[in-house]
Amino acid sequence: MKELSPLDVYGLLPKTNCGECGERNCMAFAVKVVNREASIEKCMPLSSSEFAEAYKRLKKMLKPAVKEVVIGVGENAVKVGGKLVMYRHELAYFNPTAIAVDVTDEMPKNIVIERIKKTEELHFWYIGQVLKLDMIAVRSTSNNPEKFATTTKMVAENTNLPLILCSFNPKVLEAGLKAASTAKPLVYAATKDNWETTAKLAKRYDCPLAVFAPNNLKLLRNLVESLLKNDVEDILLDPGTVPGDGLADTLNNFAIIRRCACKRGDELFGFPLIGVPMTVWFDSAGTAEEIVKWREAYLAAMLIVRFADILIMHSLDGWTLLPNMILRQNIYTDPRKPSAVQPGLKTFGAPDENSPVMFTANFALTYYTVASDIESAKINAYLLVVDTTGIAVDSAVAGRKLTAEKVAEALKKSGIESRVKHRKLIIPGKAARLSREIEELTRWQVLIGPKDSSDIPKFLQEKWHTN
Ligand code: SF4
Numbered sequence: 001m002k003e004l005s006p007l008d009v010y011g012l013l014p015k016t017n018c019g020e021c022g023e024r025n026c027m028a029f030a031v032k033v034v035n036r037e038a039s040i041e042k043c044m045p046l047s048s049s050e051f052a053e054a055y056k057r058l059k060k061m062l063k064p065a066v067k068e069v070v071i072g073v074g075e076n077a078v079k080v081g082g083k084l085v086m087y088r089h090e091l092a093y094f095n096p097t098a099i100a101v102d103v104t105d106e107m108p109k110n111i112v113i114e115r116i117k118k119t120e121e122l123h124f125w126y127i128g129q130v131l132k133l134d135m136i137a138v139r140s141t142s143n144n145p146e147k148f149a150t151t152t153k154m155v156a157e158n159t160n161l162p163l164i165l166c167s168f169n170p171k172v173l174e175a176g177l178k179a180a181s182t183a184k185p186l187v188y189a190a191t192k193d194n195w196e197t198t199a200k201l202a203k204r205y206d207c208p209l210a211v212f213a214p215n216n217l218k219l220l221r222n223l224v225e226s227l228l229k230n231d232v233e234d235i236l237l238d239p240g241t242v243p244g245d246g247l248a249d250t251l252n253n254f255a256i257i258r259r260c261a262c263k264r265g266d267e268l269f270g271f272p273l274i275g276v277p278m279t280v281w282f283d284s285a286g287t288a289e290e291i292v293k294w295r296e297a298y299l300a301a302m303l304i305v306r307f308a309d310i311l312i313m314h315s316l317d318g319w320t321l322l323p324n325m326i327l328r329q330n331i332y333t334d335p336r337k338p339s340a341v342q343p344g345l346k347t348f349g350a351p352d353e354n355s356p357v358m359f360t361a362n363f364a365l366t367y368y369t370v371a372s373d374i375e376s377a378k379i380n381a382y383l384l385v386v387d388t389t390g391i392a393v394d395s396a397v398a399g400r401k402l403t404a405e406k407v408a409e410a411l412k413k414s415g416i417e418s419r420v421k422h423r424k425l426i427i428p429g430k431a432a433r434l435s436r437e438i439e440e441l442t443r444w445q446v447l448i449g450p451k452d453s454s455d456i457p458k459f460l461q462e463k464w465h466t467n
Pocket of ligand 1: 013014015016017018019020021022023024025026029042043044045046
């Protein structure tokens with residue numbers, strides 16, 4: 001597909017440089033639009049009838065290769081898809097893979113409630129963000145509409161997380177949809193045998209619909225074409241997740257679909273993908289539970305990397321989910337923007353005039369690692385976060401993003417001189433080569449701290465004296 005340039009967008013803008021969009025001119029706005037940092041709706045003149053055709057063309061030009069689909073309602077609704085590129089380095093990925101945990105209509109009520117609670121409560125602070133799970137998948141293992149309706153109603157009453165209603169039986173799906181009619185769940189799934197009925201259900205209840213055609217991309221594509229002809233627009237694709245001998249085909253299918261959408265402009269494959277790592281449990285009799293969980297975890301990791309927009313998982317153990325939540329976060333951070341925190345003076349505990357003063361870089365991972373080491377050791381201290389443009393200490397020193405001048409300036413601006421009576425600055429071991437220059441510029445005594453922040457408590461115990 002042709003790469004979009006700011007000139008392509010600029011050519012269709014009003015070109016009056018009126019500044020209503022908040023940018024200094026139309027070209028600056030076009031650059032932001034191409035980088036997906038501004039939407040064309042911000043250009044008010046474009047909404048006039050004079051520019052109706054240009055607006056239409058811009059909308060088409062900016063349409064993502066993979067459609068964005070919303071599941072659920074309210075603040076917990078998840079957006080999936082909306083991908084513009086196949087590879088993250090080509091721009092950035094948007095809408096992180098949503099992770100759903102399953103319950104079934106044959107599980108006892110207390111187990112269902114417990115699994116919902118665990119799903120909602122599992123969270124983890126990582127580089128200043130809370131990592132969480134996103135959805136509940138309600139599966140009909142009974143194939144009984146009444147049972148499914150009862151379970152779906154109970155789930156909907158106990159969570160605001162978006163739901164996936166799973167059955168291949170339209171009667172069961174309809175019972176679930178009636179029980180959660182206002183929740184806008186994802187209907188899973190249309191197959192070659194039921195697609196006409198499930199399409200009607202998706203339209204009647206205004207819900208997105210998943211299409212399932214295991215290891216048969218031709219059939220998947222035909223089903224999508226039929227659904228589109230029947231006015232179902234919010235579609236998700238499940239080409240099947242088969243562990244073991246089917247793993248290679250599974251990963252290839254995911255990659256082929258995304259390649260067709262992003263590189264060849266194949267609109268029938270331009271929809272979000274669903275991976276189901278919980279399939280490892282279907283044929284697991286006689287295998288130790290830990291092994292099955294481990295298989296589920298690595299299958300999920302492979303599918304996150306291979307473009308999955310939704311995953312349905314069974315295990316609720318932290319050790320299977322957390323590594324994947326971190327992997328997801330790493331992949332979905334914007335590679336164009338260094339992961340940085342706000343520079344400035346931070347306090348830990350209740351520091352006083354004798355407390356240690358340290359500094360670090362404003363690379364998010366560095367900052368949160370240092371902060372967590374100080375916090376967990378319950379140290380009262382000041383930490384000066386120096387603006388290194390989001391680069392880690394050693395690289396920032398090498399690239400002159402962290403210099404003695406910058407440290408001196410940050411120290412002065414922070415107002416720390418009026419908060420402590422000593423003049424001792426602990427610098428990261430990886431910035432040791434700046435020590436003499438910092439001393440000359442600041443007139444503070446420099447103590448070279450540890451290279452690894454986990455050694456800070458030991459370092460302070462041995463070396464920190466204010467007199
Ligand atoms: S509001 Fe529209 S016309 Fe005005 S400067 Fe921005 S892009 Fe140009």
